[in-house]
Amino acid sequence: MPNLSQERLLEIIEKIHASALLADGWVAIADCFNGLFHNQYSALLERDSQQRTKIYSFSGELIGHSNTDYTSRYSQKSVTGRACFNLPAGEIFIDLMLPDHSEYIKSEAYQDFFRPSQAEHLLQVNLARGTDRILSFIMRRGGGPAAAYTLEEGRLLKILFPHLRQAAQVWQRLASAKALEEGFQNAMDAFPFGVLLFDAEGRLISMNRVAEKIIRHNDGLVLDKDGKLQGRTPGVTSALHRLLARITHMFDEMGLSADHSMMVKRPSGKRPFSLLAFPLGKNLGSHWFRQPRIGLLLLDPDRSGELSESVMTNLFGLTPAEGRLMSTLVSGVSLKVCAERFKVSEHTVRTQLKTLFQKTDTNRQSDLVRLGLAAGGFFLDG
Incomplete structure (x- = not known):
């Protein structure tokens, strides 16, 4: 076992816990x-029952090879991988412990x-097990037989295991939170x-791409240096701030309202x-993190883009020409302009419109447009 003082051991434990909170903490x-074990490399990795391996963090050097070489060519042929898979969390494994080391x-x-x-x-050491x-x-x-890991080094790893396991749990929670955040942002x-x-306080925490585009154009709405929404006049800015402040105090009411x-x-x-x-739930009252308290939907009636023709075609069983007409009508274009744009007669588009009424179970153009907006409103192109 490396000759460690109690002070040095505590330093290593503190290093493990402090690093767990960093983005590249496992590196x-x-x-x-x-440095402690004189390793060629160390890694945090996942292995499934088919011995397929995914490496999450790696530090060190692979002489003459890459991680891709191992995961694609050798991981499923690893004798040590199979031997370690069934070990419980916390049990230490050294390659010399293999029953038939010569096979390895x-x-x-x-x-x-x-x-x-x-x-x-x-x-x-296995840090966690799934199904x-x-x-x-x-x-x-490396270094030949004389450089093999010793039982003393195994015992040191056993001492450090609870701290490594806790660091792994922190990593899992942070990674899950990040994945959830990215999923919500993509949505x-x-x-x-x-x-x-x-x-x-009315300061921006997050916004989607459409909002970013609207704010960037500076056409009536901007964000100040504190991330607060501003209008083009003091009156509009005051009205915005009053609206957001009113929502902030709505602890229990959820949902949308015209008020x-x-x-x-x-x-x-x-x-x-x-x-x-609209409000986003009760105020947790913490001064140590920023909690989303107010949601704001921002609609631009002149936003460019038309409903996808393929969406209309697939939803209602239309021909490509009918899907093109419906998506264009839903975007606010008249029949006459549709005919000019498609280079066909107005009689042709009116005939297609009658077919659209039949296929969508509507009777008026306004009903058709309303149906298209309701059914395909989340599939705007552009």
């Missing part, structure tokens, strides 16, 4: 263990990958209208923006 942990030395993974990479010796996969922290080094970006989230909306005129002369604010 820092692996760096620390590389003769294996393709050893001969073609680990030995040339100067990483033939393995020290591993068909494990999360493991592994260390490897918001799919909306054809702007979505903005503000804290209790929480306003129009914002635009210097360009285009039709005004429509804003609809």
Whole structure:
């Protein structure tokens, strides 16, 4: 076992816990263990029941090879991988513990990958188990038989295991939170209208792509240096702030209401923006993190883009020509302009319109447009 003082051991434990909170924290942990155990490399990886391997963090050097070489060519042939898979979390594995160590030395993974990479010796601990996969922290080094990991080093890893496991749990939670955040952001970006989230002070926390585009054009709405929404006149700005402040104090009421909306005129002369604010739940009252308290829907009636022809075609069983006509009508274009745009007679588009009525079970053009907006409003192109 490395000759560690109590003070040095505590430093390593503190390093593990501090690194767990960083975006690349497991690289820092692996760096620390590389120095402590004189490893060629260390890695946090996942292995499933088919011995397929996914490497999450890696620190060190693979001489003459890459991680891709291992995961694509050797992971499913690894003798040590199969031996470690069924071990419970917290049990230490050293390659010398294999019942038939000679089988490992003769294996393709050893001969073609680990030995040339100067990483033939393995020290591993499983940090977590799922139904068909494990999360493991592994260390490897080379140097011939004399450089094999010792039982003393295994005992040191056993001492550090609870802290590695806790670091892995923190990593899992942070990764899950990040994936959830990215999923919500992608969902918001799919909306054809702007979505903005503000804290209790009216400062922006997040917005989707449509909102970013609207704000960037500076056509009646901007964000100040504090992230607060501003209008083009002091009166509009005051009205915006009053609206958001009113929503902030609505602790229990959820949902949308016409009482929480306003129009914002635009210097360009285009039709005004429509804003609809709504509360996002009770105030947790913490001063240590920013909580989304206000949601704001921002609709631009002049936003470019037409409903996708393919969406209309698939939803209502239309021909390509009928889908093109419906998507264009829904975007606000008249029959006469449709005929000119498609280079056909107005009689032709009126005939197609009658067919559209039959296929969509509507009787008037206004009903057809309303149906198209309701059914395909989230599939705007442009």
